[in-house]
Amino acid sequence: MSPSVPGDSLVCLDGVRFAYGEREILRGVDLAVQRGQVVAIMGGSGCGKTTLLRLIGGQLRAGSGKVVVDGQDLGRLSTHALYAMRRRMGMLFQFGALFTDMSVFDNVAFPLREHTGLPAELIRDLVLMKLHAVGLRGAQSLMPSELSGGMARRVALARAVALDPMLMLYDEPFAGLDPISLGVTGQLIRRLNDALGAASIMVTHDVKVSLDLVDYVYFVSDGTIVAHGTPEEIRTSKDPFVYQFVHAEADGPVPFHYPAPPLASLLDGGVA
Amino acid sequence: MKALDAILRKLGAMTIGGVWRLGFAARFFMAVLRYSGQSFLRLPLMIREVYFSGVLSLLIILVSGLFVGLVLGLQGYDILQRFGSSDALGVMVALSLLRELGPVVAALLFASRAGSAVTAEIGLMKTTEQLQAMDMMAVNPLARVVAPRFWGGVISMPLLAAMFSAMGIFGGWLIGVVAIGVDDGAFWSQMRAAVSFRYDVLNGVIKSFVFGVAVSWIAVFEGYDCQPTAEGVSRAITRTVVYSALAILALDFVLTSFMFRGL
Numbered sequence: 088m089s090p091s092v093p094g095d096s097l098v099c100l101d102g103v104r105f106a107y108g109e110r111e112i113l114r115g116v117d118l119a120v121q122r123g124q125v126v127a128i129m130g131g132s133g134c135g136k137t138t139l140l141r142l143i144g145g146q147l148r149a150g151s152g153k154v155v156v157d158g159q160d161l162g163r164l165s166t167h168a169l170y171a172m173r174r175r176m177g178m179l180f181q182f183g184a185l186f187t188d189m190s191v192f193d194n195v196a197f198p199l200r201e202h203t204g205l206p207a208e209l210i211r212d213l214v215l216m217k218l219h220a221v222g223l224r225g226a227q228s229l230m231p232s233e234l235s236g237g238m239a240r241r242v243a244l245a246r247a248v249a250l251d252p253m254l255m256l257y258d259e260p261f262a263g264l265d266p267i268s269l270g271v272t273g274q275l276i277r278r279l280n281d282a283l284g285a286a287s288i289m290v291t292h293d294v295k296v297s298l299d300l301v302d303y304v305y306f307v308s309d310g311t312i313v314a315h316g317t318p319e320e321i322r323t324s325k326d327p328f329v330y331q332f333v334h335a336e337a338d339g340p341v342p343f344h345y346p347a348p349p350l351a352s353l354l355d356g357g358v359a
Numbered sequence: 360m361k362a363l364d365a366i367l368r369k370l371g372a373m374t375i376g377g378v379w380r381l382g383f384a385a386r387f388f389m390a391v392l393r394y395s396g397q398s399f400l401r402l403p404l405m406i407r408e409v410y411f412s413g414v415l416s417l418l419i420i421l422v423s424g425l426f427v428g429l430v431l432g433l434q435g436y437d438i439l440q441r442f443g444s445s446d447a448l449g450v451m452v453a454l455s456l457l458r459e460l461g462p463v464v465a466a467l468l469f470a471s472r473a474g475s476a477v478t479a480e481i482g483l484m485k486t487t488e489q490l491q492a493m494d495m496m497a498v499n500p501l502a503r504v505v506a507p508r509f510w511g512g513v514i515s516m517p518l519l520a521a522m523f524s525a526m527g528i529f530g531g532w533l534i535g536v537v538a539i540g541v542d543d544g545a546f547w548s549q550m551r552a553a554v555s556f557r558y559d560v561l562n563g564v565i566k567s568f569v570f571g572v573a574v575s576w577i578a579v580f581e582g583y584d585c586q587p588t589a590e591g592v593s594r595a596i597t598r599t600v601v602y603s604a605l606a607i608l609a610l611d612f613v614l615t616s617f618m619f620r621g622l
Contacts, residue, residue, distance in 0.1 A: 144495055170497040184492035187483075198496045201503075243492075256495075 102152035130307035177247030237268025257289035394502035408511025424523035428530020449550035452531030461524030466570035470603035474578035481582025482592035516571025
C-alpha cells in the first residue's frame with residue numbers, strides 16, 4: 088500500500104522518532120512523497136503532525152531515524168547546506184507569517200531580494216507574476232494588517248513559491264478560512280504544485296477539501312502512521328480510526344472523554 | 360523540615376535555571392556577534408535601526424536632559440553658594456552629567472523607550488512565526504533581524520548620552536546664568552579648564568557604550584527567547600526594562616570604581 092519506492096521519492100522518512108525532552112511525540116514514522124504529488128498528513132490536534140512537518144523542513148532534527156529530502160539526509164547537513172536546501176523549499180505557515188512591517192509587494196520580493204541578486208525591474212516583474220497567480224496583483228501596495236485572513240494566506244503562498252521551490256510544506260492551510268477562501272486556497276495549492284512540478288505536503292484536519300485535492304493521505308495518531316492510502320481508499324476504508332476521522336464521529340479509537348477514573352468509583356465516595 | 364526542603368529545592372532550581380539562562384544568553388551574544396558582519400555590509404538595515412532606536416528616542420532624551428540640567432543648576436547653586444563658589448556651577452553641572460548622569464540616565468531612558476520596543480518587536484515576530492518563516496526562507500533571523508537591532512542600539516546609545524549631557528549643560532546654564540545670574544564667563548571658562556577630555560568625556564563615552572551593549576543585548580535576547588504568547592511577550596518586555604536598569608546601575612558602579620578612584 089506504500090505510495091512509492093523510497094528510492095525515487097523526493098521526501099522519505101525512515102523510522103523517525105522525536106521527543107521534546109521526556110515527552111515522545113513521534114515513535115517511528117515511515118513516509119514517502121514523490122515529485123508531483125500532493126500529500127496530506129492528517130490526525131487530531133497534538134498528534135505530532137506539525138512536528139513531522141518541521142522535521143521535513145529541517146527546523147527540528149530527528150532523535151533517531153532518517154529524514155531524507157532530495158537524496159540528502161537532513162540530520163547530517165550543516166547549517167549552510169540546510170539553508171541551501173531550504174532555498175528550494177517553500178513553507179506556508181498557519182496564519183501566513185507575513186512580515187508586518189513590509190507591504191504585500193515587499194513580502195513577496197523578500198526571498199528574491201535575499202537570494203537572487205536580480206535587478207529591481209526583474210524582481211518587480213516576478214513579484215507581480217506571483218501575485219497575479221494568487222489573484223492579488225491589485226493588492227501589492229497594501230500592508231498585511233489591511234488583508235483578510237484568506238488574502239494573507241494567499242500572499243504568503245505567493246511568497247512561498249517566489250523561488251519556484253521543489254517542495255512545498257503547508258501547515259494547516261485551511262484553518263480559519265471562509266468556504267470561498269478555502270476553495271480558492273485548495274485550488275491554488277493543487278495548481279501551483281502542478282505548474283511547478285513540485286511535491287507538496289500539507290498538514291491538515293480538513294478532510295473534505297483535502298480528499299478532493301490530494302494524491303495520497305497519511306493518518307497520524309499517537310506518534311505513528313496508523314493508516315495511509317489514496318483518497319479513494321481512505322473514503323472506503325473500514326479502519327476504525329480512519330472511519331471516525333473521515334465521518335467526524337464523536338467517539339471511537341480517538342475517545343470523546345479525556346482519561347479519568349471510572350464514573351462508578353466516584354459513587355463510592357472517591358475523588359474525581 | 361519539609362517546608363525547608365521545598366524552599367531549598369526551589370532556591371536550587373532557580374539558581375540552576377538562572378545560570379543556565381545566563382549561559383544561553385552568552386552563547387546567543389556570541390552568535391549575534393558572529394552574524395554581525397553581514398549587518399554591517401547591509402548599511403540600510405542598520406541605518407533603519409539607528410533611526411528607530413536613536414532618532415525616535417531623541418525627544419524623550421532631550422526633554423529629560425533639559426530637566427535634569429535645570430535641577431542640577433538649582434541644586435548645584437544652592438550647595439555651591441554656601442561655600443562661596445557659585446562660579447564653579449558650570450564645572451559641577453558638566454562633570455555630573457558627563458561622568459554619571461548623562462550615560463546612566465540616558466541609558467535608563469533608552470532601555471525603557473527603545474529596549475522595550477525592540478523586545479516587543481522581536482517577541483511579536485516570534486509569536487506570529489515571522490522569525491520561523493524567515494528561517495525557512497534560508498534567511499538567518501540572527502543576521503537579518505537581531506544583529507541590526509543590536510548594533511542600532513549600540514551605535515545610538517553614546518550619541519544619545521552625548522545629546523543628554525549637552526542638553527543638561529544647557530539646562531544648567533539656563534538656570535545658573537540666565538535665571539540666577541551666575542557670571543556667564545566664569546560658568547564656561549571654569550568648565551573648560553576643569554573638564555578633561557580624556558578623563559571625563561572619554562570615560563563617559565566608554566560608559567555609555569558599555570550600557571548600550573548591555574541594554575541592546577538584554578533587549579534582543581529577551582525578545583528572541585520569549586514565550587510566543589501575548590503574556591510571554593509582555594513578561595519579556597518587563598524583564599528587559601528591569602534587567603537593563605539593574606545592569607546599568609551595577610555596571611556603572613564597576614566602571615566608576617575603575618575609572619574614577621581619585622588617585
